Amino acid sequence: xxxxxxxxxxxxxxxxxxxxxxxxxxxxxxxxxxxxxxGVEGKTVGIAPVGCAVFAYNYFNCDMIEAAHGRAxxxxxxxxxxxxxxxxxxxxxxxxxxxxGTAETVHSATxxxxxxxxxxxxxxxxxxxxxxxxxxxxxxxxxxxPYGRKRNIQGSPVxxxxxxxxxxxxxxxxxxxxxCPKNVMNxxxxxxxxxxxxxxxxxxxxxxxxxxxxxxxxxxxRDALQWLRDNMIxxxxxxxxxxxxxxxxxxxxxEAGK
Amino acid sequence: xAKKVLMKGNEAIAEAAIASGCLYYxxxxxxxxxxxxxxxxxxxPKVGGLCLQAESEIAAVNMxxxxxxxxxxxxxxxxxxxxxxxxxxxxxxxxxxxxxxxVNVQRGGPGLGGIQPSQSDYYQATRGVGHGDLRLIVxxxxxxxxxxxxxSLAFDLADTYRMPAMLLADGALGQMMEPVDFGAFEKRxxxxxxxxxxxxxxxxxxxxxxxxxxxPKELEDSVIARYKRYAEVEETEVRCExxxxxxxxxxxxxxxxxxxxxxxxxxxxxxxxxxxxxLRPITLWPFPxxxxxxxxxxxxxxxxxxxxxGQMVDDVRLAVNGKRPxxxxxxxxxxxxxxxxxxxxIKKLSEVI
Numbered sequence: 083x084x085x086x087x088x089x090x091x092x093x094x095x096x097x098x099x100x101x102x103x104x105x106x107x108x109x110x111x112x113x114x115x116x117x118x119x120x121g122v123e124g125k126t127v128g129i130a131p132v133g134c135a136v137f138a139y140n141y142f143n144c145d146m147i148e149a150a151h152g153r154a155x156x157x158x159x160x161x162x163x164x165x166x167x168x169x170x171x172x173x174x175x176x177x178x179x180x181x182x183g184t185a186e187t188v189h190s191a192t193x194x195x196x197x198x199x200x201x202x203x204x205x206x207x208x209x210x211x212x213x214x215x216x217x218x219x220x221x222x223x224x225x226x227x228p229y230g231r232k233r234n235i236q237g238s239p240v241x242x243x244x245x246x247x248x249x250x251x252x253x254x255x256x257x258x259x260x261x262c263p264k265n266v267m268n269x270x271x272x273x274x275x276x277x278x279x280x281x282x283x284x285x286x287x288x289x290x291x292x293x294x295x296x297x298x299x300x301x302x303x304r305d306a307l308q309w310l311r312d313n314m315i316x317x318x319x320x321x322x323x324x325x326x327x328x329x330x331x332x333x334x335x336x337e338a339g340k
Numbered sequence: 341x342a343k344k345v346l347m348k349g350n351e352a353i354a355e356a357a358i359a360s361g362c363l364y365y366x367x368x369x370x371x372x373x374x375x376x377x378x379x380x381x382x383x384x385p386k387v388g389g390l391c392l393q394a395e396s397e398i399a400a401v402n403m404x405x406x407x408x409x410x411x412x413x414x415x416x417x418x419x420x421x422x423x424x425x426x427x428x429x430x431x432x433x434x435x436x437x438x439x440x441x442x443v444n445v446q447r448g449g450p451g452l453g454g455i456q457p458s459q460s461d462y463y464q465a466t467r468g469v470g471h472g473d474l475r476l477i478v479x480x481x482x483x484x485x486x487x488x489x490x491x492s493l494a495f496d497l498a499d500t501y502r503m504p505a506m507l508l509a510d511g512a513l514g515q516m517m518e519p520v521d522f523g524a525f526e527k528r529x530x531x532x533x534x535x536x537x538x539x540x541x542x543x544x545x546x547x548x549x550x551x552x553x554x555x556p557k558e559l560e561d562s563v564i565a566r567y568k569r570y571a572e573v574e575e576t577e578v579r580c581e582x583x584x585x586x587x588x589x590x591x592x593x594x595x596x597x598x599x600x601x602x603x604x605x606x607x608x609x610x611x612x613x614x615x616x617x618x619l620r621p622i623t624l625w626p627f628p629x630x631x632x633x634x635x636x637x638x639x640x641x642x643x644x645x646x647x648x649x650g651q652m653v654d655d656v657r658l659a660v661n662g663k664r665p666x667x668x669x670x671x672x673x674x675x676x677x678x679x680x681x682x683x684x685x686i687k688k689l690s691e692v693i
Binding site for chain 2: 126137160161165168169
């Protein structure tokens, strides 16, 4: 009998701890499918820092590192610069990547680190129970913005892909969504491109994935997907913000000693 | 005869790192240790290594964590305020059982403090560098030669016990020049890094580098297992120098640059017929507890001399354990105690014993 659907080999056979309706599961699967399709599990090192995906080391079959909050791009730099033959990816949430880890994000991007970043934007801190994130939308109610995020008090959300697309070191900055099958397919294509870029030595590639957090948004999974479409996509338009065709000059390779 | 080179202490650390097979350095400029980065920026490309200037101390220590996770021999260096920033990463490194070297060329504190030499990070190095139950191996050089040889030793101890090591120097040692021999390092057999995350290649089970244990029992077990290793370090890796202690009534305890001042003061004291001697801890952790406690059977009084308001003196008191009185003399804020000052303290004690 022909197998038409199976667990990707790069995913371990354990139940995920994520809440019902959370889209982390979809994104984990997409990353694992890409690792399988590129045949790179044996040389891949994944890095998951603090956030809902902190237990990602239980879910991927490649070597994994659990990093401090916000520091994954620096840890990835240390792995990739000393082991350029490895495929290195980070899997980070919005608080991690765009608040506490902003410096690590921006500087790994501007150095053009040849790594792949999967960035989960769900407009909220999930793990700690629904506090304001740097990506929380204006007016959005969270446990630390009980009257809604106000621009004059908490400021405005950070648009990560737009910001990073101004940096020379960035090969790919793309925003995708996993709210419907068509967007999920597109998200996979972008994630694959972000990994392929690394194999081609193009440099820093980031895929921002608009995701839902039904538990902390206080919605059903279905309403959460609709909320993403109605509120997140208008503020965070989907698309490719930077796609550099250039393959890095071999003279500028980051391998130590070259 | 081995060839000696005249070098700055900071440069000696850098060259010794390369001589010890460390090809990866991650740093951020801060006085008085910046020569380490500058030296390695020149040297690393010539030996196929990497010297990377990070965006912050925090990023540098996490790059170090990544490099160490992948099984590479790697280091970072900084000075006091920068070590405070690195302490988060050091805690993660300790909790993830990763070997690496962190160099602290101390300056005065707290806060921005000053840029002159100090030993006021003793507590930080031996007690509180990062949150949680953890230890670092801490070595304290007192010469430019030891800046080199203890760098090499610290790397090996870190690898042997799979834990971070710190070389605790100060601005004086970092800046002064003395002859160094890079061929004189002790060598030891090192364990293979089978735990490294550098791609399983379908040849082994996946490796995970992690410091998170949600189940308290698992966390307790992991800490207890680590403390068993720490106990082994305390049992086997204590290093100290004894100078004229056999017949000494007064034992000075001092480490690093201060121990050299103490030696001169002891020579003065001996000239005046005062029987003084020195115990210099070379490893600050593990601390030479046993050696000090034994000296308390023969000596009458102890004097800890430090460039701080009195930090190591706590460990001296714990080691002497009430057998003899323990006194303290120190200067702080970047002031180096003079031989005369230390001699005066010894003289004072000699009059009351």
